[in-house]
Amino acid sequence: xxxxxxxxxxxxxxxxxxxxxxxxxxxxxxxxxxxxxxxxxxxxxxxxxxxxxxxxxxxxxxxxxxxxxxxxxxxxxxxxxxxxxxxxxxxxxxxxxxxxxxxxxxxxxxxxxxxxxxxxxxxxxxxxxxxxxxxxxxxxxxxxxxxxxxxxxxxxxxxxxxxxxxxxxxxxxxxxxxxxxxxxxxxxxxxxxxxxxxxxxxxxxxxxxxxxxxxxxxxxxxxxxxxxxxxxxxxxxxxxxxxxxxxxxxxxxxxxxxxxxxxxxxxxxxxxxxxxxxxxxxxxxxxxxxxxxxxxxxxxxxxxxxxxxxxxxxxxxxxxxxxxxxxxxxxxxxxxxxxxxxxxxxxxxxxxxxxxxxxxxxxxxxxxxxxxxxxxxxxx
Ligand SMILES: [Zn+2]
Numbered sequence: 114x115x116x117x118x119x120x121x122x123x124x125x126x127x128x129x130x131x132x133x134x135x136x137x138x139x140x141x142x143x144x145x146x147x148x149x150x151x152x153x154x155x156x157x158x159x160x161x162x163x164x165x166x167x168x169x170x171x172x173x174x175x176x177x178x179x180x181x182x183x184x185x186x187x188x189x190x191x192x193x194x195x196x197x198x199x200x201x202x203x204x205x206x207x208x209x210x211x212x213x214x215x216x217x218x219x220x221x222x223x224x225x226x227x228x229x230x231x232x233x234x235x236x237x238x239x240x241x242x243x244x245x246x247x248x249x250x251x252x253x254x255x256x257x258x259x260x261x262x263x264x265x266x267x268x269x270x271x272x273x274x275x276x277x278x279x280x281x282x283x284x285x286x287x288x289x290x291x292x293x294x295x296x297x298x299x300x301x302x303x304x305x306x307x308x309x310x311x312x313x314x315x316x317x318x319x320x321x322x323x324x325x326x327x328x329x330x331x332x333x334x335x336x337x338x339x340x341x342x343x344x345x346x347x348x349x350x351x352x353x354x355x356x357x358x359x360x361x362x363x364x365x366x367x368x369x370x371x372x373x374x375x376x377x378x379x380x381x382x383x384x385x386x387x388x389x390x391x392x393x394x395x396x397x398x399x400x401x402x403x404x405x406x407x408x409x410x411x412x413x414x415x416x417x418x419x420x421x422x423x424x425x426x427x428x429x430x431x432x433x434x435x436x437x438x439x440x441x442x443x444x445x446x447x448x449x450x451x452x453x454x455x456x457x458x459x460x461x462x463x464x465x466x467x468x469x470x471x472x473x474x475x476x477x478x479x480x481x482x483x484x485x486x487x488x489x490x491x492x493x
């Protein structure tokens with residue numbers, strides 16, 4: 114047993130600050146919240162905040178191999194499959210290089226208080242196995258979304274897409290697709306369907322920049338967001354540029370939205386309207402996206418998010434909203450509740466308190482050096 118004692122605990126889905134002890138059993142489950150009870154090993158959290166741990170809800174950690182090498186290039190030149198810089202460099206790298214670099218980034222995420230990350234992994238089954246090798250000796254949870262390069266073949270049939278997807282899903286947690294216009298739409302529908310049938314995740318980048326929306330409307334008379342929702346995706350990545358009826362459609366279907374504001378900033382594609390999403394009751398999670406542009410650091414992501422949204426939109430966003438985006442919201446995508454409540458698994462950070470407002474203290478002032486303790490009770 115462990116007792117986290119004397120801390121200011123952010124309890125439940127509402128992250129309600131309470132002075133209480135948190136008692137955790139040997140299976141990593143929170144058995145009791147009580148201001149007086151204590152048991153087992155004591156972790157003293159005096160002058161600290163006790164918060165759910167971070168989930169980095171969108172990464173591409175293999176591109177650690179090209180950190181800061183794409184600066185100044187257009188988004189198409191960098192990431193468009195199959196010939197963008199990223200894909201060429203990934204193709205040239207040896208397995209050992211990729212494993213070493215991914216291992217390094219996963220270690221860094223642990224240091225930054227991230228217990229779990231959701232990664233888009235290119236390279237088919239082989240690519241998935243490399244990420245497994247890179248993380249097998251680390252306590253971090255890697256949720257791996259695979260992708261086959263065959264998805265981009267022009268003459269691929271839905272039946273072939275189905276078979277390829279089925280095979281991939283035997284090795285990973287779901288599929289992560291580069292974009293709704295990159296692959297034949299019939300095949301995208303089939304891929305999403307197989308994922309649902311097998312109870313796996315299906316995620317896709319949508320509306321990352323405005324021109325994609327324009328292009329989609331010209332060619333299909335529908336927006337990328339509309340096409341993705343119709344294809345059955347329940348988690349959308351980026352959603353930076355909703356247009357026309359997109360916001361209404363999102364509210365109707367209520368997907369999870371994974372936003373990557375720093376990545377959007379680095380690529381000059383805008384600021385996602387997260388305050389409007391939050392105001393409309395949508396669950397937003399944050400991801401640091403490509404390691405080539407961003408450190409996988411949720412403190413940096415949260416601070417940028419709060420300030421970029423406030424600078425750009427008039428709807429209100431609070432530090433508490435942003436802290437939820439970096440913690441409990443992302444776990445909902447995985448069907449997990451890691452809010453600090455009795456009976457839940459404990460993915461918990463103890464962070465030095467730096468101001469009287471616990472949310473701003475974390476979002477606005479903390480860095481990984483302020484993490485005093487990190488308990489990962491949740492093993493996927
Ligand atoms: Zn991405």
